Amino acid sequence: MLLVPCPNCGPRNSSDLHYVGEAQARPNPSEATPTEWREYLYMEDNPAGWLRENWYCRSGCRQFFTLERHTGSNEFRNPPMPGNKVGGKA
Amino acid sequence: MSASELGRLAAQSGEVIDRTSPIRFNWNGNSLTGFKGDTIASALMANGERIVSRSMKYHRPRGYMTADFWDPNGFVQVGDDPNVRSGHRLIEDGMTIEPQNVWPSLDRDIKAANGLVGRFLSAGFYYKTFIKPQKLWPAYERVLSTFAPGGKVDLDTPHRYHDKRYTHPDVVVAGGGPAGMAAAAAAAEVGANVLLVEHEHQLGGHLLWGSDADRAVAAELANRVSAAGVEVLTNTTLTGRYEDNWVGIVQRSHPLAVERLIKARAKILVVAPGLIERPYVFAGNDKPGVMLSGAVRRLVNMYGVKPGARAVVFTANAEGDAAAADLDRVGIDVARVVDARNGENVVSASGSSKSVKSVKLGDGSEVEADLLVTATGWTAPTSLLNMAGDRPVYDEGSARFYPSVTVDNVLSTGGISGDGSVDELVAHGEATGQLAAGRASVVKHRVQALTARSVPVAGPEPEWTADFRPELGRDDHPELFRSTTHGIVDFSEDVGSKDLVAAAKEGYDSVELLKRYTTATMGPAQGKLETVNTVAVLAEARGETIEQVGTTVWRPPYVPITLGGLAGRNFEPVRVSSIQPWHEANGVTPIIAGAWIRPEHYGNPADEVNNTRTNVGITDVTPLGKLDLQGPDVPKLLSQLYTNKWMKLPIGSVRYGLMCAEDGVVLDDGVTGRLGEEHYLMTTTSSGAASIWEWAENWLQTEHPEWQVHVTPVTTGYTSINVAGPKSRELVGRLVDDVDLSAEAFDYMRVRTGTVAGVENCIMWRIGFTGELSFELHVPSGYGLHVWETLMAEGADLGVKPFGLEAQRIMRLEKGHFIVGQDTDGLTQAPAVGMNALIKLDKEDFAGKAELAWAMESDQVPHVVAIQTVDPTIVPGEACQILKGTTNEIVGRITSSRMSPTLNRSVCLGQVDTAHAEAGTELTVLLRNGQRIKANVMSHHAHFDPEGERLRG
Numbered sequence A: 001m002l003l004v005p006c007p008n009c010g011p012r013n014s015s016d017l018h019y020v021g022e023a024q025a026r027p028n029p030s031e032a033t034p035t036e037w038r039e040y041l042y043m044e045d046n047p048a049g050w051l052r053e054n055w056y057c058r059s060g061c062r063q064f065f066t067l068e069r070h071t072g073s074n075e076f077r078n079p080p081m082p083g084n085k086v087g088g089k090a
Numbered sequence B: 001m002s003a004s005e006l007g008r009l010a011a012q013s014g015e016v017i018d019r020t021s022p023i024r025f026n027w028n029g030n031s032l033t034g035f036k037g038d039t040i041a042s043a044l045m046a047n048g049e050r051i052v053s054r055s056m057k058y059h060r061p062r063g064y065m066t067a068d069f070w071d072p073n074g075f076v077q078v079g080d081d082p083n084v085r086s087g088h089r090l091i092e093d094g095m096t097i098e099p100q101n102v103w104p105s106l107d108r109d110i111k112a113a114n115g116l117v118g119r120f121l122s123a124g125f126y127y128k129t130f131i132k133p134q135k136l137w138p139a140y141e142r143v144l145s146t147f148a149p150g151g152k153v154d155l156d157t158p159h160r161y162h163d164k165r166y167t168h169p170d171v172v173v174a175g176g177g178p179a180g181m182a183a184a185a186a187a188a189e190v191g192a193n194v195l196l197v198e199h200e201h202q203l204g205g206h207l208l209w210g211s212d213a214d215r216a217v218a219a220e221l222a223n224r225v226s227a228a229g230v231e232v233l234t235n236t237t238l239t240g241r242y243e244d245n246w247v248g249i250v251q252r253s254h255p256l257a258v259e260r261l262i263k264a265r266a267k268i269l270v271v272a273p274g275l276i277e278r279p280y281v282f283a284g285n286d287k288p289g290v291m292l293s294g295a296v297r298r299l300v301n302m303y304g305v306k307p308g309a310r311a312v313v314f315t316a317n318a319e320g321d322a323a324a325a326d327l328d329r330v331g332i333d334v335a336r337v338v339d340a341r342n343g344e345n346v347v348s349a350s351g352s353s354k355s356v357k358s359v360k361l362g363d364g365s366e367v368e369a370d371l372l373v374t375a376t377g378w379t380a381p382t383s384l385l386n387m388a389g390d391r392p393v394y395d396e397g398s399a400r401f402y403p404s405v406t407v408d409n410v411l412s413t414g415g416i417s418g419d420g421s422v423d424e425l426v427a428h429g430e431a432t433g434q435l436a437a438g439r440a441s442v443v444k445h446r447v448q449a450l451t452a453r454s455v456p457v458a459g460p461e462p463e464w465t466a467d468f469r470p471e472l473g474r475d476d477h478p479e480l481f482r483s484t485t486h487g488i489v490d491f492s493e494d495v496g497s498k499d500l501v502a503a504a505k506e507g508y509d510s511v512e513l514l515k516r517y518t519t520a521t522m523g524p525a526q527g528k529l530e531t532v533n534t535v536a537v538l539a540e541a542r543g544e545t546i547e548q549v550g551t552t553v554w555r556p557p558y559v560p561i562t563l564g565g566l567a568g569r570n571f572e573p574v575r576v577s578s579i580q581p582w583h584e585a586n587g588v589t590p591i592i593a594g595a596w597i598r599p600e601h602y603g604n605p606a607d608e609v610n611n612t613r614t615n616v617g618i619t620d621v622t623p624l625g626k627l628d629l630q631g632p633d634v635p636k637l638l639s640q641l642y643t644n645k646w647m648k649l650p651i652g653s654v655r656y657g658l659m660c661a662e663d664g665v666v667l668d669d670g671v672t673g674r675l676g677e678e679h680y681l682m683t684t685t686s687s688g689a690a691s692i693w694e695w696a697e698n699w700l701q702t703e704h705p706e707w708q709v710h711v712t713p714v715t716t717g718y719t720s721i722n723v724a725g726p727k728s729r730e731l732v733g734r735l736v737d738d739v740d741l742s743a744e745a746f747d748y749m750r751v752r753t754g755t756v757a758g759v760e761n762c763i764m765w766r767i768g769f770t771g772e773l774s775f776e777l778h779v780p781s782g783y784g785l786h787v788w789e790t791l792m793a794e795g796a797d798l799g800v801k802p803f804g805l806e807a808q809r810i811m812r813l814e815k816g817h818f819i820v821g822q823d824t825d826g827l828t829q830a831p832a833v834g835m836n837a838l839i840k841l842d843k844e845d846f847a848g849k850a851e852l853a854w855a856m857e858s859d860q861v862p863h864v865v866a867i868q869t870v871d872p873t874i875v876p877g878e879a880c881q882i883l884k885g886t887t888n889e890i891v892g893r894i895t896s897s898r899m900s901p902t903l904n905r906s907v908c909l910g911q912v913d914t915a916h917a918e919a920g921t922e923l924t925v926l927l928r929n930g931q932r933i934k935a936n937v938m939s940h941h942a943h944f945d946p947e948g949e950r951l952r953g
């Protein structure tokens, strides 16, 4: 089981967290076209390499944060950033 | 020669049995005696029992081949415990052991006739048999199921205790042979916290069946391990290695638990499983009496068991030579040593169904013998390294696979790393232990640094220890896999080398395909014995080298884990309300709802409904999700979460709202009340309590960090009681002095804070899920039981009675209130639930707005409607399909249905498509028994009191 470095709680089992994934920038809901909105909802970069992704520390500090993880090695790099929404290829 | 040539030898210097402690057990109906420390296998062979099972497909008689955990022939039934590995399990007083997979008996097995019809059981027979003609499948199934191997499962078996444990050692060492023990001791001696896991019943590995000098080394190492403070678990196996060295360990030696599953987070994992001996493929290689050299040495030296009377030893290495010497030393006639290093070979073994009688050699000669010992090489069980990303590479010179990839936090030592003298293995293990401890201290420092808020980390990060270990050598070994004849490759699956060659000819010539097609390596041995031979036979069939063919990937678990072990002890908290003791004392039938245990009913849900509609009922709704919201920007948060408007909710008012996800699908619903200027209480569905909290935090932390709102979950902080029925005002009035409960002062959808039964700071609101006049009381949870009991006492003359979840669900269905997740599903967008007035597209933003705007214009959304059957006595089951007329086209389904005690007829909610949603539409409902009945779409969701006069009263 992956050990996720929560900025507040330290390394925790990934089952203690909720994987939010690579959230995208949210379009203006009053102006977005269906295509834009559905890209926001469903499309992901899913790179083989460094990925910026979001986690929620469900059983710990209850904070959302963004990490950079290598999807091949599961290595993390750079300090986590609080409450960020924009994920994807890093 | 006969089976009675087996038996017990005189005492051996290294034996692990205690001859002063006899143990009586029962085998196949006979009472036998063994000694304390005997495995079932050693005890049976000491009693002259050579045949222990019948093979899976051909039902050929089988005896012990490896006489250890991996023995493919040693599966037995022990009491109500099937598939026990008798080469490993120790005998106990009074144990009842039965052979498996034999019918009608071990000696006379009718299915051995399969040998004659073997062509039907050839390579790929599962696939060939199962395909066509399909109408014959039931017949195949009946026949095949009688051939299925395995013991008997007793459904009445008593419940036994299984346990779980979590641990965080610096170093976990898998394998307690010389290298593993040295690694564990060396790591602990420099301060690491070490867990040493040994699969067998004793530490020592192959030294246990070696010379006296070998055993002296083992004893010395074991003392060192103990002195260094290593935690040692024997009869315990590492089952798998997962991300970041999360390892599963199955402990079979716990004093209280049948099995304990240990989940360990190892900073460094040392893999030292040793080597597993390979069988040799030749005609007759599965005859009872054909054994591996390790099995013979183990039986003779550890258990004092005589494995035969006259032996042929086929040897390609020192272990085979030692087996011949052991046999000779204890007086067994070694008729011939066949030395593979001189080009000598064994061609076939023949004899009766009970035993080998004669061995044919490569030079054409035949030697009479009842024991044929083979020592033809090793399989490196690199499973744990594979799971860490390693891909083993074949080395021709030493005829086995080696690890090829360097993984920083997984180190290997001992036999899988290379060959050496005992001293060399110990030295390599020691160096590995020191390396592991050094690296573990770095990992520890990193973890500490990342957790520095609680304990500051001291000093700079230590340097990552480079691998300074001397390399172990690789002894030359002849490549020996198959003789000039064909024989069994996978003993547990009865797959022969001929089958593999045939499968390769049929085109299944990739090793991963071959294995699935023939089931070679897929039986209980899981490749430990047969993988290399499978690969070698395939390489031969393809005319390629083993290196070119490659090997299969070993996946977890390394050994089987029982389902009991996996389920183990449950660490999940169970939630009950403060009123639970009263429920239990008053005949409650409980129901498990998510993390909660709550009252389903107290005997008769229909009576509970009638009493609530006539007098007054009280129900415990504590699991209702409750979030306390405070701050100046709460209205903005509510507007963002709910589809309707919240900017102008007056203090003292309650409003219903619908929440959608960003795809417009209904997420949750509930009421929120404004308690003060900047203070609100939100309720969610019981199942949504945790996820809606997270959903609110998501908006606050990621999209609108500028909003000032503090969210506090108070679900368990309050005990929640709904008081419902025409007499509810009178009852609540008897407990409340400081709030005017009159209809004028406290009308529908209002909230008040006051004192209930002397308990201050209770929140009361007037809402009505049941459709009755009702007051929902949220009481500080420490006083919940007190308020409940006071309601029951004060309301006795009003006819107050408790009601459970079932009565509540009936009443809400009579009222047509949908339940999120029951009447809606993961695709139900908000316009489906008939509350379009609550979807305010003129708001600047709210979750799901974009999709809802498009959904409102679409006629493709389903509709939740109230449905009544024409025959009022029929209650269609939930999830029954709704069909279009007399066709089989599905146009919807029943989502909720009950017999209504109030209306004395069946009432339903269902989802239908737009064409069938109009009031008065006649529907066809397909019952579970296949019957089609008529039903009608109603004009209003509420079957009862559609104007809501009762709840507003």
Ligand SMILES: [Zn+2]
Pocket: A006, A007, A008, A009, A010, A057, A060, A061, A062, A063
């Ligand atoms: Zn945290």
